[in-house]
Amino acid sequence: MAVKLAFLLTVLSLVVGVGLVLWARGHGFSAREKPSALETAIAGAVRRLAVPPAVRELKNPLTRSPLLLAEARDHFADHCALCHGNDGSGRTSINQPVS
16 A cells, blocks of 8 residues: 555656646746746745744834934945845846846
């Protein structure tokens, strides 16, 4: 009985694996495309599993204020905007594809 179950699981795994490979070859992978509902659900589940419950329940110790937001904008402008762009789009001279 255990041998039959192992065989069936192996065959099922191979069928699913081949199906995923065929799907990926037909659709490809791109970070620019909107993820499917299945991808979104899987990513959310994996993220929840990766973060311990005690960490998930932590609250931001900083209270939102106009001063804090201004400091955050200044930090982004100084440390992040060069690569990510002022609007976060990533369209900058440093982030252009090589021709």
